Amino acid sequence: MTDPRIERQWTTRLRKRVEGTFPPEKVLPDTQPSYVASWIYVFGVLTLAALVMVIATGCALAIMGPTWWHVSGLGHYINSTHLWSVEVFFFAMVIHLWGKYFMAAWRGGRSMTWMTGAVTFLTSIGAAFTGYLSQTNFDSQWIATQAKDGINATGAGSVFNVLNLGQMLMWHIVLLPLVALGLTAVHVILVRKRGVVPPFADVPEGVVA
Template sequence: MINNRVFPWLDERLGLTTIYKTVLDRMVPKVNWWFTLGSATLFLFVMQAVTGIMLSVYYVPSPDKAYDSIEYIMTGVAFGWLIRGIHHWGATLMVITVFIHMLRVFFYAAYKYPREITWTTGVFLFLLTLGMGFTGYLLPWNQKAYWATTVGTSIAGSVPVIGDFILRDLRGGSDLSGVTLARFFSAHIWMLPAAIIALIGVHLYLVIRLGISSIPKENE
């Protein structure tokens, strides 16, 4: 019933078969396991998005409640420890997979013509991923978070000439405060994810449009 009537009706209107063939049935060269890291990263990103949305149900980005709300997630909410644990470890793992993915592309020279834009968007995706790690690290508002952000923003502040402006802009003032926490939270859940999703769209479109590169031969 579903297969005989409903699916063809939907397919004719939505082009599901075309999407399936284009995205999943495309031709690929014979490659190895290093080529799975992009998909692994995408999977981790989706995982971070889902667990992150879940955490935002209970987390409060305010200096006097952030720590307590996370304490509540860890001890008071059913499976809170699991959701936060996945988000915590997934973040670390994602930085690792993104980085190794980048090394693979670099050493196989897969960034060359015609994939320069795929590479460029990938570089920005790498930086955005680090930005997610940096902003997310402050949110628990514990000692480690506070001092790591103090150090991190001070490093940014050591840039010549405009350093002080960057530091004040990151912190939302000259000191680390509730303003810092609020803007890091905003960056962590809205700005950076929006940029990442947009760039993933371009990145994947190019992967599908251009296909993936094969492993270079000895004389190439």
């Protein structure tokens, strides 16, 4: 039977906890509540799909390095796909945010879901910004010299030097994607764990409004 030594193991305890919180039917559900019936719900999954495209096109650009796209037609096309993925990503994400706000989707213990989404949005702005700085063209020169004043004024400029291409490229392709992807993972896991917020309803009996 169960060996108490095994039961006490960190590994065992973690596995049981994950199994309890995320049973397979929650991670990969095959039904959802009947009130989930509006086009507004597709913008979440569209944001995710656009994020997949952003990462994929960014990886494609990474293969030949940061300046290849200036001298290759194929490279320029891949750069275009990266740009438009980002435009689609923000397009979908902002509509997703509007929709979730007007559904008050933080209700019922879902505040962490809302907050991780909001922080992902802010992180994405930083990720896109460092991307603009990493283009190695006129745009990145101008944006860097303009942005330095704002970022310096916050004090962050003393360590986050927007004029340092190498530093900005590293933030763009390593640090900020890691944070954005990590936050997105937590966000999606929370959505699966808590489910989609139910509609506003009448006050249930037995509670004080």
